[in-house]
Amino acid sequence: MKQTGRRFDAAAFYGGTNSEAYRYLGAHRTRRAGKDGYVFRVWAPNAAYVSVVGDFCAWNGYDHPMTRNADGFWECFVAGLKRYDTYKFAVTSQRGDTVLKTDPYAFHAETRPGTAGKLYDLGGYRWGDDEWCRNRAKAPIDRSPLNIYEVHLGSWRRRENGDFYDYRTLAHELADYVLDLGYNCVELMPVTEYPLDDSWGYQCTGYFAATSRYGTPRDFMYFVDHLHQKGISVILDWVPSHFCKDAHGLIDFDGTPCYEYADPNKREHEGWGTRVFDYGRGEVKSFLLSSAAFWLREFHVDGLRVDAVASMLYLDYGREAGEWTPNKNGGHENLEAIDFLRALNTAAFAIDPNVMMVAEESTAWPLVTYPVSDGGLGFNLKWNMGWMNDMCHYLKLDPWFRQFHHKDLTFSLMYAFSENFVLPISHDEVVYMKGSLRGKMPGDEWRQLAGVRSFMVYMLTHPGKKLTFMGAELGQWHEWDFAGQLDWYLLENDANSRMQDFFRAVNRYYLTNPALWRIDFDWAGFEWLVADDNEDNTVVFVRRDGAGEELLVAVNFSPNGYRDYRFGVPPRKTWREELSTDDTAFGGTGEWRNEKPVRTQAIPSHGREQSIAITIPPLGAVILRGAGEYKKPKAKKSKAREELPA
Numbered sequence: 001m002k003q004t005g006r007r008f009d010a011a012a013f014y015g016g017t018n019s020e021a022y023r024y025l026g027a028h029r030t031r032r033a034g035k036d037g038y039v040f041r042v043w044a045p046n047a048a049y050v051s052v053v054g055d056f057c058a059w060n061g062y063d064h065p066m067t068r069n070a071d072g073f074w075e076c077f078v079a080g081l082k083r084y085d086t087y088k089f090a091v092t093s094q095r096g097d098t099v100l101k102t103d104p105y106a107f108h109a110e111t112r113p114g115t116a117g118k119l120y121d122l123g124g125y126r127w128g129d130d131e132w133c134r135n136r137a138k139a140p141i142d143r144s145p146l147n148i149y150e151v152h153l154g155s156w157r158r159r160e161n162g163d164f165y166d167y168r169t170l171a172h173e174l175a176d177y178v179l180d181l182g183y184n185c186v187e188l189m190p191v192t193e194y195p196l197d198d199s200w201g202y203q204c205t206g207y208f209a210a211t212s213r214y215g216t217p218r219d220f221m222y223f224v225d226h227l228h229q230k231g232i233s234v235i236l237d238w239v240p241s242h243f244c245k246d247a248h249g250l251i252d253f254d255g256t257p258c259y260e261y262a263d264p265n266k267r268e269h270e271g272w273g274t275r276v277f278d279y280g281r282g283e284v285k286s287f288l289l290s291s292a293a294f295w296l297r298e299f300h301v302d303g304l305r306v307d308a309v310a311s312m313l314y315l316d317y318g319r320e321a322g323e324w325t326p327n328k329n330g331g332h333e334n335l336e337a338i339d340f341l342r343a344l345n346t347a348a349f350a351i352d353p354n355v356m357m358v359a360e361e362s363t364a365w366p367l368v369t370y371p372v373s374d375g376g377l378g379f380n381l382k383w384n385m386g387w388m389n390d391m392c393h394y395l396k397l398d399p400w401f402r403q404f405h406h407k408d409l410t411f412s413l414m415y416a417f418s419e420n421f422v423l424p425i426s427h428d429e430v431v432y433m434k435g436s437l438r439g440k441m442p443g444d445e446w447r448q449l450a451g452v453r454s455f456m457v458y459m460l461t462h463p464g465k466k467l468t469f470m471g472a473e474l475g476q477w478h479e480w481d482f483a484g485q486l487d488w489y490l491l492e493n494d495a496n497s498r499m500q501d502f503f504r505a506v507n508r509y510y511l512t513n514p515a516l517w518r519i520d521f522d523w524a525g526f527e528w529l530v531a532d533d534n535e536d537n538t539v540v541f542v543r544r545d546g547a548g549e550e551l552l553v554a555v556n557f558s559p560n561g562y563r564d565y566r567f568g569v570p571p572r573k574t575w576r577e578e579l580s581t582d583d584t585a586f587g588g589t590g591e592w593r594n595e596k597p598v599r600t601q602a603i604p605s606h607g608r609e610q611s612i613a614i615t616i617p618p619l620g621a622v623i624l625r626g627a628g629e630y631k632k633p634k635a636k637k638s639k640a641r642e643e644l645p646a
Contacts, residue, residue, distance in 0.1 A: 010072070013283060014282045016340075016343070017285075017286065018289070019292070022291075022294050025043060026042075026103055026105030026208070027039070027107075032077050038119055039075065039076070040078065040089075041069070041075045042073060042105075043104075046254045049092035051063070051089070052089060053090045053100065054088065056080075056081055056085055084108075084118050084120070088102055091255070093256070094255060097255060099247060102117050104250060104253070105208050106118070106208060109205075112196075112213070113195075117209075122218075129228035129229055132228035133300075140354070142420065143517075145511050146184065147182065147468075148465070149178050150468065150469045150470060151187065151188055151189065152188075152189045152201075152470070153188060153189075154213060155484060156485065157173060157488070167216075167223040168222050168223065171222060171223040171226035171227060178227075182505075183232075184233065188237060190238070191220065192238070193206025194211065195248075200427070200482055201237065205243070207288075207291040221299055228300065233356070235301065235304065237305050237307055238306055239308070240306065241306075242275060242308070243274060243275055244273075245273065250275070258284075260277065260278055265323060279334065279337040279339070280336035289344060292344055292348060293348070296351050296352060297351060304348070305358040306344075309341070309360055309361040310362045310363050313363070314334060315327060315333065341379075356381055357378070362385040381421070383421070383424045384419075384423050385424075390407075390411060391425075391455070392434070394408035395440045396442070398442050399537060399558050399619075402534075406532070406533075409458075410531050416463050416526070417522055420520075421463075421521075422465045422466070423466055425469060426469050427480060430472075431480045434479070435479065436472070436479055437468075438477050439477050439478075449587055450588070450618070453586060453619075454557060457623065460516065461551070463526050471486045472503070474490050474491065474499065475499035476496075494587075498587035502586035513549075515545040525544050526541060526542070527541060529569060538554065538556045538557070538616065540554045551623055551626070552569065553623050554614065554616050554622050556619065556620055562616045563615050564613040564614075564615075566613040567612070568606035568610065569608065569611060572626035573627060574597040574598060574628055575625065576627060577593065577624050578623050580621075581617060589617070591617075598614055601613075602632065609632075
């Protein structure tokens, strides 16, 4: 990356369309008057005085004063500085108060509890992912498998002494693990620098700095590069919806609201204790656009999952009547945020047409994954929060009560193709007393693990891309603990080891069968066979790849097994079982299998002329592949009518 202080488009910055502000603002190594050093620039429009301070001047606020340049930014050059030197901006308001602020555009930062920026040059890393980038362009996301493993780097695995792994170690450990388990994408909970571990990264201060908890920016480049060379996509959680109120951060940056709304009815997310970005201010839009572009350009990430989009779209989000300011039309939509999101996605796809822009949007806002040109927000993927909430509610029910909540299983197909959905079982669903995935299941250990297996088959065969939070594959009953690591010791137990084997098998089955992902966003890839059997807690459907392959999926969420479960089927000659959650290799009994090919019979059922009868295990699922074409039996010729006597 070119880091010299080149002239940039200041008008675009102030107008909210500049996605390269990080190349100019912040700290950049350069040479002036024959001396090597760093040039510093910061946007602080209402400050009375700004200086650069750090260890190099014993934090004296008068040694390196900054002056306003022609573009309206505070600027100064300091000779003799070197990489990793710490620094802040001493910003004096018009009231005379001075606060030490971390550079909003810093590329590196001190490790908590330190909060200073650290000088760092991004250039010089030699990327090795050219082949990955070429191959990605040949595999459009709508027609490709996407099985995401969501990870919190600090609590996935730790060293024996409790310390974090570094980015480079994580690159190798995580890549090998993910590949072995059958995932092809990693989504990282926020790695943008943040002060408080308890926020999991969602209250960040450094929008251009990979957290130093795990190493340097170049170490993180290595992480992404290595995963790419292993064939694994990388998505970053990115948070343009709010920011934390730590004094060293963006809040009241020059003594006045700069990055946040000035309007008290827009400024605060009281429930989160955070400030809201002012999406109507050009300088803020350019800051956020530049941050998104930074991770896509400089770190080669494959996509951004945009956090809490709903909180951006609605002015009354989390606010009571009288606590919010309507828009110019009198409505509750945040028109400025809508414009920003459209600009964000437009800019992202201009950088890379194959990028994944994923919205965590929890309402029924229309056209989230439709192009901006068609009136949409411009994302190409959206988390299906409705499906997630329905399924988590359903799984917690005693099987006897599930019959009264069958719609939790099926309602998602009423809208499954209205957006390009990702089906998430995310970190939010395995914390705060919600129970781990296994912990959501009623019953003893065997029933819980069987419930996880049946659910995972349902999830991986349901239309939409997939996301699972780390730890589910271990069958752990603890909720996620960000202060520790996953319960790896559970793999010493046979039941948990077999659960991991199941995840490995079912994930690989998903990746290698196009019928489960080639047509995810259209009815052509899905057909209900049995959608209304609430009494048996069972659903049956077909997935298709558009090239003639058909997979039949039957999922039983009841503890009762079925030996001759009959239903109508498409006109296939036979159906052969390819996967059963009752396989002994996965911890099943091995007693509920379709050992032989199941022949289609001319027995009407469920409105079809042909049907089959199969075995479905208790709290289990089976997948069968259709083969051949069923031909109707020829009608027997009737005897010639006897001639009547004259």
